[in-house]
Amino acid sequence: MIKLIAAAAVAAALHITPTVVLVKRPDAVKTLLPGAETFFANEVHLSGVDAHRLHEAVDWSPDDGVLTFYTGKQGQRVVGSLVFVRVDTPHGPIEVAVGFGPSGTVSGVILTKATVETKPWVLEALRAGLTDAYRGLTPGAVPAGAAAIASSVATLPHYMAEQVDKGVARALAAYGAFYKVVGT
């Protein structure tokens, strides 16, 4: 009986809860590309070699091998670009929107999706100032948002912050390697 109860507890613990939208994608785009009037989806269909290179760098491959950079323009001026990155965790996926300014540095990071279970942990990490640590990062930099808030959050919010670090690292790698082929 104890084994049965333990098995049920393990099964319940492994159960991934549904996804919740923290910030709608259009709202994230408007925030990360302020003042933009027109938007473009730049879909980079990665070659096998490039997809392998990205996977080797950050242990990640975008869905169907397609990286999508969204670019915002005000008139002919490029306001910036952003990419949505999904990170799968044992507690379900999260989605991170990483914005880049015209100079190629991170202009902001927004958590757009979490799960019913992870939402409170993510919100605690955000309240601790997690995304502040990413501003100004350039491709090649190592995101350290989790370390920045380690002393002010509990274990699980810190763990989620590490997952956000992972998402930002993927965005930086993708931007550094492939955004130049997009052109503007």
Place this chain on the structure above:
Amino acid sequence: MIYDLRRVDVAVKWLVSCLLATFGIAYMFGAWMVGLYAGFTPKSVAATYAEPEMAMHMPPDTSVVVRRQVTLGELAATDEQHVVDRDLLVQDTHVHVPMYGVIAAALSLVALGLPLARSGALALITLLFAVPWLDFAGMWLTKLASPRFAAVTLLGGWAMGAGYTVVTALALWHMWKPRKGAST
């Protein structure tokens, strides 16, 4: 009739009433959750469980960029709804089916104490156990065979509501209806 709920001790009647009320609360929240994440139409259920189109992804020889203008409305459409992939459905089936079975068994035990004809009791017990079969058969067939099978999952949901309502209504009526000359 194996036992008679009409003549059991009032404490047993109270136990059964509390059990049914608890199931009722759980079912109401279950319906709320279904409304949030899967919906009540064949189309929305199919969108939750159907396998994505299996287009053969062939990476190009060199990475290529496809650019198109998008509106914020189109970006909103990319906030895809909750999707249950195959791995999650395996987990959901593993976690939910045993619990569905336990609930069906509990309601069946209540039904056994009701003054029903043998055929009526058999039909009611079959209806109660049809819930997990229809619900998860519908989900798996939607994923593996055709989105049209989403209707089977909806049928399972309605079977769950119908089975619970019938058992609860009959049990409460037979347990608590005033009887001439009865002291309890």
